[in-house]
Amino acid sequence: MDMDESVNVLGEELVLCGDTPKTGFFRDGKCNTCEEDVGSHTVCIEANQQFLEFSRFKGNDLSTPVPEYGFEGLKPGDSWCLCAARWLEAYQSDMAPRVYLTKTHKRALEVVPFELLKKFAVDLN
Numbered sequence: 001m002d003m004d005e006s007v008n009v010l011g012e013e014l015v016l017c018g019d020t021p022k023t024g025f026f027r028d029g030k031c032n033t034c035e036e037d038v039g040s041h042t043v044c045i046e047a048n049q050q051f052l053e054f055s056r057f058k059g060n061d062l063s064t065p066v067p068e069y070g071f072e073g074l075k076p077g078d079s080w081c082l083c084a085a086r087w088l089e090a091y092q093s094d095m096a097p098r099v100y101l102t103k104t105h106k107r108a109l110e111v112v113p114f115e116l117l118k119k120f121a122v123d124l125n
Contacts, residue, residue: 023081
């Protein structure tokens with residue numbers, strides 16, 4: 001399993017998304033990806049209540065703890081590497097959470113246009 005180049009959507013080195021709880025396809029805290037990551041866990045989001053409820057409704061409960069996997073459950077304000085297609089689906093339903101561009105892997109751009117991500121950026125000056 002080869003990791004794709006660790007580069008964000010701005011063309012810079014990918015920054016840590018979150019380690020409480022540990023996030024990312026590799027559970028390394030970064031939104032790194034590879035060919036095996038069919039979901040493309042590449043968009044670093046700032047979770048909010050509206051999005052967490054939307055995600056649970058869509059069958060991906062991110063807020064309930066799963067102790068056997070060491071997962072504490074997400075709370076509003078937590079950072080998480082989300083599948084690019086799920087973010088796009090949330091956007092199309094007016095439920096998209098804010099994103100961190102410096103922490104979002106460039107492969108997210110295969111699914112989500114940069115202009116859309118920019119509109120939801122937490123870390124844009």
